[in-house]
Amino acid sequence: xxxxxxxxxxxxxxxxxxxxxxxxxxxxxxxxxxxxxxxxxxxxxxxxxxxxxxxxxxxxxxxxxxxxxxxxxxxxxxxxxxxxxxxxxxxxxxxxxxxxxxxxxxxxxxxxxxxxxxxxxxxxxxxxxxxxxxxxxxxxxxxxxxxxxxxxxxxxxxxxxxxxxxxxxxxxxxxxxxxxxxxxxxxxxxxxxxxxxxxxxxxxxxxxxxxxxxxxxxxxxxxxxxxxxxxxxxxx
Amino acid sequence: xxxxxxxxxxxxxxxxxxxxxxxxxxxxxxxxxxxxxxxxxxxxxxxxxxxxxxxxxxxxxxxxxxxxxxxxxxxxxxxxxxxxxxxxxxxxxxxxxxxxxxxxxxxxxxxxxxxxxxxxxxxxxxxxxxxxxxxxxxxxxxxxxxxxxxxxxxxxxxxxxxxxxxxxxxxxxxxxxxxxxxxxxxxxxxxxxxxxxxxxxxxxxxxxxxxxxxxxxxxxxxxxxxxxxxxxxxxx
Numbered sequence: 001x002x003x004x005x006x007x008x009x010x011x012x013x014x015x016x017x018x019x020x021x022x023x024x025x026x027x028x029x030x031x032x033x034x035x036x037x038x039x040x041x042x043x044x045x046x047x048x049x050x051x052x053x054x055x056x057x058x059x060x061x062x063x064x065x066x067x068x069x070x071x072x073x074x075x076x077x078x079x080x081x082x083x084x085x086x087x088x089x090x091x092x093x094x095x096x097x098x099x100x101x102x103x104x105x106x107x108x109x110x111x112x113x114x115x116x117x118x119x120x121x122x123x124x125x126x127x128x129x130x131x132x133x134x135x136x137x138x139x140x141x142x143x144x145x146x147x148x149x150x151x152x153x154x155x156x157x158x159x160x161x162x163x164x165x166x167x168x169x170x171x172x173x174x175x176x177x178x179x180x181x182x183x184x185x186x187x188x189x190x191x192x193x194x195x196x197x198x199x200x201x202x203x204x205x206x207x208x209x210x211x212x213x214x215x216x217x218x219x220x221x222x223x224x225x226x227x228x229x230x231x232x233x234x235x236x
Numbered sequence: 237x238x239x240x241x242x243x244x245x246x247x248x249x250x251x252x253x254x255x256x257x258x259x260x261x262x263x264x265x266x267x268x269x270x271x272x273x274x275x276x277x278x279x280x281x282x283x284x285x286x287x288x289x290x291x292x293x294x295x296x297x298x299x300x301x302x303x304x305x306x307x308x309x310x311x312x313x314x315x316x317x318x319x320x321x322x323x324x325x326x327x328x329x330x331x332x333x334x335x336x337x338x339x340x341x342x343x344x345x346x347x348x349x350x351x352x353x354x355x356x357x358x359x360x361x362x363x364x365x366x367x368x369x370x371x372x373x374x375x376x377x378x379x380x381x382x383x384x385x386x387x388x389x390x391x392x393x394x395x396x397x398x399x400x401x402x403x404x405x406x407x408x409x410x411x412x413x414x415x416x417x418x419x420x421x422x423x424x425x426x427x428x429x430x431x432x433x434x435x436x437x438x439x440x441x442x443x444x445x446x447x448x449x450x451x452x453x454x455x456x457x458x459x460x461x462x463x464x465x466x467x468x469x470x471x472x
Contacts, residue, residue, distance in 0.1 A: 026294060031286035050267035051339055054290065058262060059332040061294065065301045066322035075311035082318055086302035096295040103287055 008137040011071040012081055015064040016130045019089050022060035023126075025053050027099065033181070040176035061089070073137055081133050088129035098122025102187075110188035116157075118188065123163075124156030131224075147213045154210035155228050161203040162232060164189035165196060174236045207232045244373040247307045248317055251300040252366045255325050258296035259362075261289050263335065269417070276412035297325070309373055317369050324365035334358025338423075346424035352393075354424065359399075360392030367460075383449045390446035391464050397439040398468060400425035401432060410472045443468045 028035040028043040029050060036046050045053035068082050091097040098121025105114055131152030135145045164182060168191050172179040182189045190199035207228045214221035264271040264279040265286060272282050281289035304318045327333040334357025341350055367388030371381045400418060404427050408415040418425045426435040443464045450457035 022294075026290055029290060031290060052336070054262055054265060054267060055332050055336055055339075058258075058293070058297065059327040059336075061297055062322055062326045062330070062332060065318060066326055069315050069319035069322055075315045078315045079305050079311045079318075082301060082315075083305035086298055086305055090298045090302055091295040094298070096291050096298060100288070100291055100295075103291075 008071060008073045009134055011067045012133040012137050013130075015067045015071075015085060016126065016133065018060040018064040018067065019085065019095075019126060022057040022064070023089075023095055023099075025060070026057040029053060032099075032103075033185075035178055035181070037172060037176070037178050040173075064089075071137060077136055077139070080136050084132050084136065085129050088125040093117075093121050094125050095122055098125070105188045106185065110193075112193055115188045115190065115193060119157055119160040120153070123160035124153050127156030127159060128152035144216075147216065151210045151213040151224060151228075154206045154213070155231055158203045158206035158210065158228070159231050161190045161199055161206065162234065164191055165199050165203070166234075166236065167191075168196065170235060176236065203232050244307060244309045245370055247303045248369040248373050249366070251303045251307075251321060252362065252369065254296040254300040254303065255321065255331075255362060258293040258300070259325075259331055259335075261296070262293040265289060268335075268339075269421075271414055271417070273408065273412070273414050300325075307373060313372055313375070316372050320368050320372065321365050324361040329353075329357050330361050331358055334361070341424045342421065346429075348429055351424045351426065351429060355393055355396040356389070359396035360389050363392030363395060364388035380452075383452065387446045387449040387460060387464075390442045390449070391467055394439045394442035394446065394464070395467050397426045397435055397442065398470065400427055401435050401439070402470075402472065403427075404432065406471060412472065439468050 024038060025044045027033050028038055029045055035043050037043065041047075043053075044056055048056070064085065065082060068085060069078065071078055071081060073081070087094055089095050091100075098118050101114065101118045102122060105118060110118070128149055129152070131148040132145055135148045140148070166175060167179055167182045167189070170179055181187075183192070190202060194202065210228045211225050214224055217224075260274060261280045263269050264274055265281055271279050273279065277283075279289075280292055284292070300321065301318060304321060305314065307314055307317060309317070323330055325331050327336075334354050337350065337354045338358060341354060346354070364385055365388070367384040368381060371384045376384070402411060403415055403418045403425070406415055417423075418428070426438060430438065446464045447461050450460055453460075
């Protein structure tokens with residue numbers, strides 16, 4: 001149904017990771033989450049200063065699109081890849097829009113609909129794009145791209161719900177980033193709104209919905225199925 | 237030699253302006269130039285706070301690529317546009333790289349070669365890209381794209397030399413941004429290294445080199461010629 005040539009998939013994968021890293025560097029800045037620890041190490045601005053951290057993020061975001069434009073696929077697929085990633089990273093139901101909604105939510109008591117919007121925009125959008133660019137680069141049929149889009153959306157959402165849970169349950173040492181920050185900053189989270197037990201149920205349901213999208217792929221969906229299961233079971 | 241259909245040129249022009257605006261918003265941040273005034277108004281972070289200013293810049297940079305991906309041109313041209321703009325905005329001889337070199341130069345006494353690198357990367361690259369995307373969107377022949385690339389590079393460089401001069405000669409009211417900042421921050425500039433008279437000569441020579449590239453276009457190059465002349469004569 002779709003092949004997955006490394007030549008086409010690698011630049012797109014790198015681009016997604018550049019965007020992921022840029023978003024972490026900027027989110028950790030003093031004006032945003034003001035975090036000192038990331039992946040068990042000092043955050044970029046702690047080590048290199050705020051100016052370089054801002055520019056490192058800007059550089060990575062730009063490099064993502066430079067890399068995507070060099071993906072060795074036919075041009076029409078290249079443009080689709082770029083549009084997909086830009087939308088996911090952007091302001092309308094994308095990462096930047098989700099981050100702004102998250103900032104706004106700190107001032108109010110966000111309801112579940114707002115929290116869903118934040119999680120789907122801030123986190124699920126990029127994970128969804130990662131699944132879709134793999135499918136487009138590999139030449140998947142439109143119906144399969146759509147299944148992988150839904151898969152990505154649901155595991156991305158589940159990932160963020162679990163992230164909220166781990167922020168409560170785990171230590172900074174286990175997470176490699178500062179634990180307990182959500183509550184300290186009175187962030188809107190699933191545990192804060194639904195409690196831990198119901199939050200776990202939401203994550204499990206989302207993963208199950210994601211896995212159901214893989215059904216037509218049979219055995220070839222094995223890795224993605226394991227990924228969905230892992231995201232819910234992870235402890236860090 | 238090249239047509240210039242509005243449908244194709246407008247999104248590319250918007251994308252360039254989104255990147256221009258993002259770069260001003262981020263450069264004005266406290267961690268970078270720490271500027272309070274831009275276009276005669278409070279800078280983005282003064283009005284909306286640092287978090288929103290960082291995210292506004294990120295959002296505009298992303299929107300530029302989303303917009304470029306929607307340019308109504310054939311896909312192979314679309315990918316070329318995106319690669320060109322990403323390179324200009326990026327880290328290797330692009331805007332982010334130029335900004336980093338500029339930061340580094342504040343700590344040392346930069347020589348003319350370093351200053352040239354900074355001006356060409358930080359400023360000329362985007363103006364060059366603006367000229368090139370217009371040519372590509374309009375379907376120009378490769379040789380004409382190259383002429384417009386050289387034209388843009390030279391007027392961009394001249395623009396920044398004049399910017400350095402105006403920072404010394406003009407008032408904040410005339411510029412709509414804080415004047416005299418370069419000297420206050422001991423920035424490497426053309427006037428600081430060559431004096432005002434020789435700096436004016438450099439700007440005039442660069443504009444003349446740019447105008448020479450337009451020669452094959454005859455009367456159709458009139459607007460661009462006027463632009464090159466204006467950039468050197470401007471007082472704000």
